[in-house]
Amino acid sequence: MEGRMLVAAGSLTIVSIFLIFGALLIHPFGVPNAYKMDQYIIDHTQNESGANNGVTAVVFDYRGFDTLGEATVLFTAVAGVILVFRRVKKE
Amino acid sequence: MNILDILLQQSPALIVATPLLGAFLTPLIGKLGYNVRNIFIIIILAVTAFLVFLLASDVFSGNIHTYVFGGTTSTVLSNTVIRILFEVDGLSIFMAIITVILSLAAVIYSWAFMREETGQDKYYTLLLLMTTGMFGMVLTGDLFNFFVFLEITSIASCALIAFWTHKAKAVEAAFNYMVISTIGALFVLLSIAFLYGKYDALNIAKLASRITPVSFSFIDKLSLILLLAALTMKAGIAPMHMWLPDAYGRAPASISIILVGATQASLYGVFRICFTLYGNVIQIPEVSLGWIMVILGLITMLIGVFMAMIQIDFKKLIAYGALAELGYMFLGVGTGLTILSNPQLSLASNSFALQAMKGGIFHIINDALDVGLLFLVAGAVYYATKESSLNNLGGIARNMKYTTVFFLIGLLAVSGIPPMNGFASKLLIYESVYQLNPILAIIAILASIMLLAIMVKVFYSAFLGPKIDRFQDIREAPKSMLIAMGILASLIIFFGLFPDLIVNTLVEPAVKAITHPTSYILWLTGGV
Amino acid sequence: MIANIPFLAVMAMIIIGLATVVFKRNLIKMVIGVSIIESGVNLFLITLGYREHSVAPIYTASPGGIMSYPVPQALTLTSIVIGVAVLALMLSLVIYIYRHYKTLDIRKLGGGEE
Amino acid sequence: MFEQLLKTFDTGNGYWNPLVWGFAFLIIFLIIYILRGRGNPSYKRGTEQTKVFLSGNPEYENKELLHVKASNLYWGWVESTKWVINTLKKMHTGRANDYILWFTFMIAIFMLLLGVI
Numbered sequence: 001m002e003g004r005m006l007v008a009a010g011s012l013t014i015v016s017i018f019l020i021f022g023a024l025l026i027h028p029f030g031v032p033n034a035y036k037m038d039q040y041i042i043d044h045t046q047n048e049s050g051a052n053n054g055v056t057a058v059v060f061d062y063r064g065f066d067t068l069g070e071a072t073v074l075f076t077a078v079a080g081v082i083l084v085f086r087r088v089k090k091e
Numbered sequence: 092m093n094i095l096d097i098l099l100q101q102s103p104a105l106i107v108a109t110p111l112l113g114a115f116l117t118p119l120i121g122k123l124g125y126n127v128r129n130i131f132i133i134i135i136l137a138v139t140a141f142l143v144f145l146l147a148s149d150v151f152s153g154n155i156h157t158y159v160f161g162g163t164t165s166t167v168l169s170n171t172v173i174r175i176l177f178e179v180d181g182l183s184i185f186m187a188i189i190t191v192i193l194s195l196a197a198v199i200y201s202w203a204f205m206r207e208e209t210g211q212d213k214y215y216t217l218l219l220l221m222t223t224g225m226f227g228m229v230l231t232g233d234l235f236n237f238f239v240f241l242e243i244t245s246i247a248s249c250a251l252i253a254f255w256t257h258k259a260k261a262v263e264a265a266f267n268y269m270v271i272s273t274i275g276a277l278f279v280l281l282s283i284a285f286l287y288g289k290y291d292a293l294n295i296a297k298l299a300s301r302i303t304p305v306s307f308s309f310i311d312k313l314s315l316i317l318l319l320a321a322l323t324m325k326a327g328i329a330p331m332h333m334w335l336p337d338a339y340g341r342a343p344a345s346i347s348i349i350l351v352g353a354t355q356a357s358l359y360g361v362f363r364i365c366f367t368l369y370g371n372v373i374q375i376p377e378v379s380l381g382w383i384m385v386i387l388g389l390i391t392m393l394i395g396v397f398m399a400m401i402q403i404d405f406k407k408l409i410a411y412g413a414l415a416e417l418g419y420m421f422l423g424v425g426t427g428l429t430i431l432s433n434p435q436l437s438l439a440s441n442s443f444a445l446q447a448m449k450g451g452i453f454h455i456i457n458d459a460l461d462v463g464l465l466f467l468v469a470g471a472v473y474y475a476t477k478e479s480s481l482n483n484l485g486g487i488a489r490n491m492k493y494t495t496v497f498f499l500i501g502l503l504a505v506s507g508i509p510p511m512n513g514f515a516s517k518l519l520i521y522e523s524v525y526q527l528n529p530i531l532a533i534i535a536i537l538a539s540i541m542l543l544a545i546m547v548k549v550f551y552s553a554f555l556g557p558k559i560d561r562f563q564d565i566r567e568a569p570k571s572m573l574i575a576m577g578i579l580a581s582l583i584i585f586f587g588l589f590p591d592l593i594v595n596t597l598v599e600p601a602v603k604a605i606t607h608p609t610s611y612i613l614w615l616t617g618g619v
Numbered sequence: 620m621i622a623n624i625p626f627l628a629v630m631a632m633i634i635i636g637l638a639t640v641v642f643k644r645n646l647i648k649m650v651i652g653v654s655i656i657e658s659g660v661n662l663f664l665i666t667l668g669y670r671e672h673s674v675a676p677i678y679t680a681s682p683g684g685i686m687s688y689p690v691p692q693a694l695t696l697t698s699i700v701i702g703v704a705v706l707a708l709m710l711s712l713v714i715y716i717y718r719h720y721k722t723l724d725i726r727k728l729g730g731g732e733e
Numbered sequence: 734m735f736e737q738l739l740k741t742f743d744t745g746n747g748y749w750n751p752l753v754w755g756f757a758f759l760i761i762f763l764i765i766y767i768l769r770g771r772g773n774p775s776y777k778r779g780t781e782q783t784k785v786f787l788s789g790n791p792e793y794e795n796k797e798l799l800h801v802k803a804s805n806l807y808w809g810w811v812e813s814t815k816w817v818i819n820t821l822k823k824m825h826t827g828r829a830n831d832y833i834l835w836f837t838f839m840i841a842i843f844m845l846l847l848g849v850i
Contacts, residue, residue, distance in 0.1 A: 008641050008834050011841035016634045018844045022313045023626035026288050030622070030671035036171035037291050038668070038688035045689075046678055054676030054689035059696055065160040065175045069227070069239035070697045072111065076220050076243055077704030079213050080250025081711045086210040088257045235694055242701045246708055253712060259719035263728055263827070266646070266712040270829040273653050273705050274640065274836065280698060281633065281660050287691070288667040312848055320840045331839055333825050333832050383846060398821055401811055403803050446745035481803035510751050510758075515742060522746045544807065552803035557796035588751050591742040640833045649830060725828045 095145070102146040103158040103177040106187065107226050109139045110194075114219035121212035129202050132215050136198055136222070140191045143184070150184045151600050155610060157232070172294040178232030180611055181600030185452070186229035186359045188597070189459045192582070193352040194222040196575045197345040200467055203569035204345055204474055214254065221247035221349055228356045234283045235293050237360065238276060241325070244353050245272035252342040252350075264337035271324060271334045278321040282314035299368050300612045307372050315378065318364050325357035328421060329391040332414055336398070339410035344470020347406065348463040351413060355455055358417070362424060362605055370608025373432045381429025384421050385527075389534055392418030396541040403481045405469045408549060409462065412505060415542055416458040422535060423451025423520040426527050431606065443523040445602060450519030452605075453598045457504070457512045457586065464501040464579040465546075468494055471568035471576070472553060476561075481552045488554040490565045495554050497576045502550055504583045506543035512583050515590035625666045632659030646713045646723045650706065657702045664691045664698065 027033050041062065042054060051057035059067055098105070113135035121128045150156055156179040179187075197218065205211055220243060227240030249272070253265035287293060289310045290301045302311055320331075327335035335354070339347045365373070365380055372378055395415025402408035427448035430441070471494050472487065473479050488495040504511035507518075517539060525532035567573075586593050604611065636659060639652030668691030676686040713723070720728055741750040776782060785792055793799055811818060 004831075004834070007838060008638075011834070011838045012634065012638055012641070014841040014844055015637070015837055016630070018313060018316075018848060019630040019633065020627060022285060022310060023630045024623050025309050026285065026623075026626065026667075028622055029625050029666065030669055032667060032670060032688060033289065033291055037173060037293075038690055040171055040173055041689055042676060042686050045676075052678045054678075054686065055692045055696070058689045058693035061161065062173050063175055063235075063690075063693055063697075066236055066239055066694075066697050069236065069243060070700045072220065072223070073239070073243055073246060073701045073704045075115070076217065076246045076250070077707050079216050079220070080246060080708050083210050083213040083217060083250050084253055084256055084708075084711050084715060086213070086256075088255070089207070089209055235697075239697065239701065242705070246704060249708060249712070253715070256715055259716070259729060262712055262715045262719060266709070266716060267827070267829045267832060269705070269709050269712060270640070270649065270653060271832055271836070273709070274637075274656060274833060277653075277656050277660050278840075281663065284660065284664050284667060284691075287664075287694075293690075309848075316840065316843045316847055320836065320843055324836050324839070330824065331832070331835050333827075333835070336825075337827065378847065380847075383843070394821060397814070397817055398825070400807060400814075401818055401822075443745055484803075485797070485800045509754055515749060515751075518747070518749055519744050522744050526746075548803060548806045552801070552806060556800035559797050559800075588755075590749065590751065591740045594742065637833070637837060641830050641837060643830070725830060728827070 098142065099145055099149055101158070102142045103156060103179055103230055104160070106139055106142050106146065106230065107177075107223055109135060109142065110219045110223045110226065114216045114223065117216045117219065118212045121215075125206075125211075128212070128215065129198075132198055132219065133195075135219065136191070136195050139222075139226075140195060143187050143191045146179060147184045147188060150179055150181060151596060153600075155180045172292065172297045175231075175233045175236050176294065177230045178296060178611065179230055181602075181604035182359065182362065182452075183229045183604075185456070185597060185601040186356060187226060189355060189456050190222060190225045190229065190352050192579075193348055193459055193463055194218070194225075196463060196467070196579055197348050199578070200348075200470070200572050200575035201345045202571035204343070204470060204572055208254075210254075214251070217247045217251050218346075218349065221251065221353065225349075225352055225356045229359050232295050233293055234286070234295055234298070235280075237295075238280050238283060241272075241276050241279065241357075241360075244356065245269070245276065245325075248272075248338075248346070248350055248353055251346045252338050254343050254346065255341075258341065260337070261341040264334070264341040267334050268338045275321040275325045278317045282317035282321075285310050285314040285317075295363070295368055296612045299370055299608060302369060303371050304375050307375060307377070311369075311372070312377065315364070315369055318368075319361065319380070322357050322360040322364065323387065325354070326361060327354050327357075327414060327417060328387050329394045329414070329418075332391065332394070332417075335414055336407050336410040339413065339466070340404060340407035344406070344466050344473065347410070347466040347470075351459055351462055351466070354417070355459060358420065358455070365428060366605040367608045367611050370612070373428070374434050379432065381425050381427075381432050384425025384428060385531065388418040388421030388423075388425055389531065390418070391415070391421060392535065392538040396538050396545065399545045400541070405472060405479050405481055405484070405549065405553065406466065408481070408545065409465045409469055412465070412542060412545065413458070413462040415538055416454070416462060416505065418538070419517065419520055419535065420451045420454050420458065422524060422531065423447050423449075423454060423516075425451075426520075426524050426531070427451065427606075429527060443526045445606065446519055447523035447527075448602045448606065449594060449598050450516050450523060452601050453519065453590075453594060454513075454516040456593075456597065457516050457583075460579050460583050460586070461501055461504040461511075461513055464497060464576060464583065465505060467572070467576045467579065468498040468501060471572050474572070475565045475568060481549060484553040484559075485556040485562075486554075486558045487562055487565065489558060490562065491554075491567050493573050494568055494576070497573075497580050498550065498554060500580045500583055502543075502546040504587070506546055507539050508543070510584075510587050512586035512590065512593075515587065515594075625669075626663070629659045629663040629666060632656075632662065635659075644725050646716060646725060647710075649725070650709050650713065653709070654702070654706060657698075657705075661695045661698055661702070664695045667691050 045057045049057040049061040158177040224244030249269045324331040399411035430444035504513045507513040636656030668688035673685040673687040676689040
C-alpha cells in the first residue's frame with residue numbers, strides 16, 4: 001500500500017507539473033490566438049445562417065453533425081440504462 | 092448522373108447514417124417480430140457493407156474522398172475549415188472494412204446466440220450504435236467529432252458488456268471499462284482543447300498543416316502525450332490493458348468480437364495522431380515515439396502470453412491472446428516509425444520500414460478475423476455446454492465437429508502457422524524487425540510460440556480427451572452461429588492463401604496513407 | 620503569465636478529479652471524481668474562448684462589440700450532454716454493483732485474477 | 734486476375750507462396766500415406782496391442798479421470814516462471830482506481846520520456 005501511495009503521489013506530481021506548465025505556456029488568458037475559424041464565424045454568422053446567437057449557429061449549423069452525435073449519445077445512454085435495468089432470466 | 096456516382100459521393104455520410112437510422116428504427120421494428128427485426132438488421136448492415144466497398148473501390152484507386160457536412164467542398168477550400176468534414180483515405184477505409192466484417196459476423200451470430208435472452212431490441216440498437224460510433228471514429232476528419240464518436244462507441248459497449256446483469260463480474264467489468272474509457276476520452280478532449288487553444292482549428296488536416304517544426308512547442312508535446320496515453324489505454328496496450336481481458340471475457344461472445352473492432356478503432360486513432368496529425372514533426376528529435384511504441388508492443392506481447400498461460404476461463408484466455416496480438420501491430424508500426432523518424436537511417440532502410448508497417452497494418456485485419464473467430468467458437472462452446480471453465484470441459488469435439496474445425500483454423504491462424512493469414516503478417520514483422528534489432532524478432536517469435544502452446548492447451552483440454560458424461564448429448568451450435576464462424580474462417584483461409592493480393596489491394600493503400608501524410612493535408616489547398 | 624490563473628484553476632480541478640479517482644475507495648466518490656475531471660475540461664474549453672472585455676456572441680445584445688469565441692462554447696454544450704449520458708450509465712452500473720455485492724467499497728468487490 | 738492470385742508474396746527479404754507450400758505438403762502427405770500402407774503386418778485390431786499402457790497400472794474405469802485438466806497443463810512452465818506470473822497477477826487487481834493509477838503513471842512516464850529528455 002505504501003508503494004502504491006508513493007507511485008500515485010509521484011506520478012500525480014509529474015502530471016500536475018506538466019499540466020501547470022501547459023496552462024502557463026498557452027496563450028495569455030483573454031487574448032486567444034485568432035487565426036481564422038472563430039473570427040470567420042463571428043463575421044459571417046448573421047449572413048450565412050441568419051442566427052443572432054453565434055453559439056446557436058455553431059451548434060446547429062456549422063457543427064450540426066456534432067449535435068447529431070450528441071443526441072445519439074443521449075439515445076445510447078437511455079438505451080443502455082434500459083438494457084441494464086431490464087428483467088433478466090436467471091439460469 | 093449515375094445513381095452509383097451519387098451514392099459514392101454521399102457514401103461517407105451514408106456509411107454512418109445507415110446503421111444510425113437502423114438503430115433508431117430497431118425498437119419499432121422489434122414489435123413486428125423476431126425474424127423481421129433480425130432480417131432488417133442484417134439488411135441494414137449489408138447495405139452498409141455495400142457502401143463501404145463502393146467507397147473502398149474509389150479510395151483504392153488513389154483518391155482521398157472527402158465529404159463536408161452542410162456544404163460543398165469548395166466552401167472549405169479557403170484558408171480555414173469551419174464545417175465538419177469526413178476525410179477518407181486508405182487507412183480509414185481499411186478500418187471501416189474490418190468494422191463492417193466484424194459487425195456483420197456478430198449480427199448473424201446473435202440470431203441464435205441471443206434467442207433466449209430478454210431485451211433483444213435494446214441489444215441490437217446498441218450493437219448498431221456501436222458500429223456507428225466505430226465508423227464515425229475511423230472516417231471522420233475532425234478531432235472533436237472523433238471524441239464524440241469515441242464516446243458513442245464506449246457508452247454503447249459499456250452497456251453491452253453489462254448485458255448479463257445477473258453476473259456480478261460482468262457488471263463490474265462494465266463499470267471498470269466505463270471509468271477507463273470516460274477518463275481516456277476526457278484526456279483526449281483536454282488535448283483537443285490544448286490544440287484548439289494554440290492553433291484555433293479542429294480539423295485534423297488543418298491542424299497537421301499548422302503543426303510544423305517551427306511552431307512545435309511545449310503545448311504540442313503535451314497534447315501529443317495526452318492523446319497518446321489516452322488512446323493507447325483505450326486500445327488496450329500494456330500496462331494499461333487490465334480492463335481488456337475483463338471486458339472481453341465477461342461480455343457475450345457476439346459483443347467481444349465487436350469490442351475487438353472498437354479497440355482497433357482506438358489503435359487507428361493512435362496511428363492517425365502519430366503519423367498524420369504530427370506527421371510534419373515526426374523527424375524532429377523531441378518526438379521519438381518509435382522506440383516507445385516498440386517497447387510497449389513487446390511488453391504487451393509478453394504480458395499477454397504469460398497471463399494467458401495460467402487462465403482457465405475460455406474467453407479470458409482468448410482475451411489475453413488478443414492482447415498479445417495487439418503487441419505485434421504496435422511492434423510492426425513502431426519499427427516503421429522508428430526508421431522513418433530517423434533521418435540518418437531513413438534513406439538506406441526505407442524499404443524495410445515500409446515492410447514493417449505493412450506487416451503491422453496487415454496484422455490488424457488478421458487479428459480481427461482470428462481473434463474474432465476464436466471468440467465466436469468460445470461463445471458456441473458456452474452456448475452448447477453452459478460451461479466456461481476449461482477445467483470442466485473435455486471431449487466436446489465428438490459432438491461439435493464443425494466448431495472444432497473452426498477452432499483449429501483459428502488456432503493455426505492466431506499462432507501464425509504457415510498456411511494461415513497470421514503467418515504472412517508475422518513473417519513480414521519478424522523479417523523487418525530483425526533488421527532493426529534481432530532481439531526484438533526473437534522475443535516476437537518466442538511470444539508466437541507461446542501463443543501456439545496456449546491455444547493447443549485449449550484445444551486439448553476443451554475439445555479432445557475422453558467423453559464426459561455431462562456433455563453426452565450436447566448438440567452442434569445452431570446454423571446461424573456456424574455461418575458466422577464460417578464466414579470468418581473462409582476469410583482467414585482466403586487471406587492465407589493469397590497474401591500477395593490482399594497486401595497489394597488492402598494494405599498497401601493504408602500504409603501509403605500513413606507514410607505520406609502530406610497527401611492527407613494537402614487536399615485542403617487543392618493539392619493531390 | 621500570472622494572468623493565467625483561470626487556466627491554473629481548471630488544471631487544479633483536473634488534478635483533483637484524477638486524485639479523487641485514484642485515492643477514493645467508494646464507487647460513488649469515484650464517479651464524482653470523473654465528474655470533476657469533466658467539469659475541469661469543460662471549463663478549460665470555455666476559458667480558451669474568452670477575450671478581454673468581451674460579451675457573449677449574441678448580435679442583438681452587443682452590436683459591434685468584442686465577442687468571445689463561439690466555437691468552444693458550442694463544444695462545451697456537446698461535451699456537457701455527453702457527460703450527463705456517461706454519468707447516467709455509470710450510476711446505474713453502480714446500483715447494480717451494489718445489488719450484487721451489498722457494498723460500494725471497491726476493495727470488497729470480486730474482481731481481479733483469482 | 735488468376736495470375737495475380739498465384740503471385741509469390743515478396744516480404745522484402747524473402748518469399749512466401751502458400752500454394753507451393755501447400756503443394757509440397759500434399760506430396761509429403763502422399764509419401765507418408767504410402768509408407769503407412771506398408772506398415773507392420775503383425776498389428777491386430779481389438780487385441781492387447783491396442784490397449785493404453787499406463788506404466789503397468791490398470792486403466793481407469795472412469796474415462797473422465799484420464800483427461801488432464803487445463804490447470805494442470807504446462808505445470809512445469811508455470812512453476813518455473815512463478816516469479817513473473819505472480820508479479821503480473823498482482824498487477825491485475827480488478828479495481829478501476831488502480832487502472833487509473835496505471836494510466837496516470839504511464840502519462841508521467843510519457844512526459845518524462847518525451848517531454849524532459
